Amino acid sequence: MDKLLFWVSVLASLPEAFAQRDLSGQVFVFPRESSTDHVNLITKLEEPLQNFTLCFRAYSDLSRAYSLFSYNIQNKDNELLIFKDRTGEYSLYIGKSKVTARVTEAFPSPVHICTNWESSTGIAEFWVNGKPLVKKGLKRGYSVGANPRIVLGQEQDSYGGGFDKAQSFVGEIGDLYMWDSVLSPQEILFVYQGSSSLKPTILDWQALDYETKGYVVIKPLVWA
Numbered sequence: 232m233d234k235l236l237f238w239v240s241v242l243a244s245l246p247e248a249f250a251q252r253d254l255s256g257q258v259f260v261f262p263r264e265s266s267t268d269h270v271n272l273i274t275k276l277e278e279p280l281q282n283f284t285l286c287f288r289a290y291s292d293l294s295r296a297y298s299l300f301s302y303n304i305q306n307k308d309n310e311l312l313i314f315k316d317r318t319g320e321y322s323l324y325i326g327k328s329k330v331t332a333r334v335t336e337a338f339p340s341p342v343h344i345c346t347n348w349e350s351s352t353g354i355a356e357f358w359v360n361g362k363p364l365v366k367k368g369l370k371r372g373y374s375v376g377a378n379p380r381i382v383l384g385q386e387q388d389s390y391g392g393g394f395d396k397a398q399s400f401v402g403e404i405g406d407l408y409m410w411d412s413v414l415s416p417q418e419i420l421f422v423y424q425g426s427s428s429l430k431p432t433i434l435d436w437q438a439l440d441y442e443t444k445g446y447v448v449i450k451p452l453v454w455a
């Protein structure tokens with residue numbers, strides 16, 4: 232086989248899972264409750280995280296608790312988890328510890344969420360629809376572990392699995408971005424307003440590596 236043909240066949244045999252796609256203007260739809268349907272987000276994160284900001288949009292009419300973003304590392308459950316306890320209550324877990332922030336919100340309604348955490352102070356913030364909730368603190372001095380499995384649609388109790396139907400997400404998620412720094416309040420407002428000038432370092436909705444598993448469909452974003 233000549234060299235070119237060899238590389239063409241190597242590239243053609245790479246799993247489609249590692250294709251990067253621009254999902255601007257689109258969402259993942261999780262159309263039914265299950266303990267299987269999910270999306271794996273793939274990122275190369277080889278160093279522990281001292282700071283991060285995560286932003287995304289979600290729309291769900293579930294009234295029970297559910298997972299919005301589940302990040303586990305090997306042998307450590309709930310390393311970084313965004314969990315909706317009930318209407319108006321958002322929890323952030325870091326290294327198994329948990330803080331909850333509260334906001335008045337209509338149900339059901341689309342939401343834009345940013346959350347960030349800074350190791351040096353332990354301060355965690357939620358921003359819901361561009362509005363800052365009361366700051367909380369947890370795991371001061373900790374570092375979030377590297378080489379994660381990141382799952383949308385399900386809550387992991389193991390590394391990439393251990394799903395529970397009663398914590399699954401049913402609804403739509405889009406515009407997900409993650410940075411390895413704490414964005415300023417001004418930057419968070421830019422993100423909320425849809426500015427794409429801040430290059431995400433960990434997860435980028437406009438160049439997303441992912442694989443869908445089970446019944447997950449990509450559709451246009453029609454509610455934001």
Ligand SMILES: *[C@@H]1O[C@H](CO)[C@@H](O)[C@H](O)[C@H]1NC(C)=O
Pocket residue numbers: 281282349350351411
């Ligand atoms: C994390 O943020 C703090 C300031 O809040 C900074 O001093 C530190 O260097 C940052 N760490 C990394 C790895 O960027």
Ligand SMILES: [Ca+2]
Pocket residue numbers: 308309386387388389
């Ligand atoms: Ca868990």
